Amino acid sequence: MPLFRKIGAVTLTAAVAVSSLASVVSADEAYSGYNYDWWNDPVPSQNGYVVDRVVTGVDMGAGAFNELNDIFVDQETGKIYLVDTNNQRIVITDEKMETSSVMDTFTYSDEFTEEQSVIKKTTLNSPKGIFVTHYKDKTLIYIADSMNERVIGCYEDGSIFHEYTKPSSDLYESDISFRPTKVVVDNALNVYAVIPSITNGIVQFSQTGNFNGYYGANRVETTAEVLQNAFYSLFMNREQMRARQRAVAIEIANCDIDDEGFIYTVTSSKSANKDILKKLNPAGENIYLNMGFDNMQFGDVPMYYNGSNFASQIDDVDVDENGNVFLLDFTKKRIFQYSDELDLEFIFGGDGNQKGLFTSPTAIENLNKKVYVTDGRKNTITVFKLTEFGGMVQNAIEMFNRGLYQEAKEPFEEILLRDANYWFAYVGLGNAYYTSGDHENAMKYFYMNSKGGYNRAFKEYRMDMIRQYFNVFMIVVLIIIAVAIVISSIRKHNKKKKLKAANAANGR
């Protein structure tokens, strides 16, 4: 009998081993997760997101897509809106992505008759962006109809309620074309249109279509050209200066709006050093500047290889309900997830044709902890889901950012057991120890992970030390002073003796 039991035990162990091996194999992704350490060197990390599925237009019964350029997920209804640029249509589907409806022709309604329209077209021409919002039980769909030079606002049945076209204001230079690529709408139904040929910021319209001005312009980069212009302007007259090329800010490439109404913009430039990601308040000011994130670099650490610049080029931004920021990098075709305090959480995706990799990623959205990425060349939608590790990290960081440092301690310890390279866990544990008064351990965890945290912990630790050893310290100081006095008096005495001896010798 014991023999059988033994055999049974062995088979069981073998089975467990094999099955665990199998799970490892099935968890293998086309990309491997990594993160950056204290020296900004990439270190391997566990994947935070893995591919859930890849969906094509045929799968959802809408026919093959031709250049998917934008995706919008309605957080309230769970509907997914896809912009199929070269098929001149909008495809609407749901979370399951099995069925879909197509929107390609529009009607003018009583609210907004054809006479009121400037463009007078009922079809789309290279739509590039979409945004959906709700107002008084009505679903408002805004489409950036790029080649028709307009943004249309319509209801779900395709009836247009407003058209936002090229402003006739003096502020808008008339020779600049109006080709909106992205559109965002705030709670007051102001429309923000991203136009790539404009460097002054996003074009802002009021609900009724009046041009309100530009919103959230980037700052001009301090390049050699700017300095040169400043130098020449010292002795050149106005006409000469006008002939010189003006240094302008880099245009805004894409934007997103969060639940609180903050607008996030990104700049798709490899050479930009500032304003790559901005979080704008209603006045158009960048909040990240006040948080101390001036000149912060996003995406991969810039890399120069064979004379080419492989710096990240952030093409799209998305913010989820917890404030996590997703950035889509067009150079490396990767997605970077940052927490709302801009700590890098996960990197996933990559360049290639396998599942989970992209050839031309165009837009990113999220719904229920899933990330949707469209690819304009493969014409697919890739859905990523959180791994167990990813969920753990998100949960811990969420608690951390709400200030629940003690509660976050256990999750962070668990994270470190799974991935000892995950630097933010050290910061989390440091804060947990710091708030519990264990400053020495806090210092240990903050070391090489957070200078600010280390500084705070060290200050308290020093105070503790002074309190604890003040008596000893004072006694030592007093003894040193006493010894110094004694020694100096002995020396003086000796000197006098020597002088006396010398005088005596001279006197003789």
Add this chain to the structure above:
Amino acid sequence: MRFDLDMPAWKWPFYVARHPFEGFEDVRWKKAYNSKVALVIVLCLFIVTVAARLMTGFVFQTNFEKVFNIVPLFSSSVLIFFIWVVGNWSLCTLFNGEGKMQQIMCVTAYALVPYIISQVVYIFASNILTRQEGAILTFISYIGIVWSVVLVISAMKAVHQYSMPKTLLAILFTLVAMVIIVLVLILLISLFQQVVMFVYSIYTELMYRFSM
């Protein structure tokens, strides 16, 4: 206070640090150029440079490298010191300077003592202070640098018996001379590398021939 100048050689650097204006004239007068003391000071300079990289408190550590490399630290302390000495000597012998190479080395080393001491204090204090008190550290290191620069000027003035404007000019041109020396050194090294490669390739060629 010239009556007690008969002091041991190791006291001279501290004496000149306390008498920045006539101290080096006293060194000249007493011929108190001691190469051993100077070399010990250069060694201390090297140790302090290494210690500053390794032992500065984490809060004030700006260039914490993943892999510790001693070569740049050596060249930024000891090598620079000797390039300065050679550059200064080669320039000032042409400009009627009285200093010999050994004398220039000694006085320059003596002048570096305040900088070394300030660095030691800096390293200790950086382990005690927090970022908010960082101004004290900046102050300490600035005092050390300024004091040493003043001493170097005074040393050059005394050892070469120059007027003040000429001293400053000589120092300026010494810096230029240092750049030239570094350039020539790099050139030489790369040339020698090519010569070595050339000889080595001839050797391998011959070996192939003879082993046939």
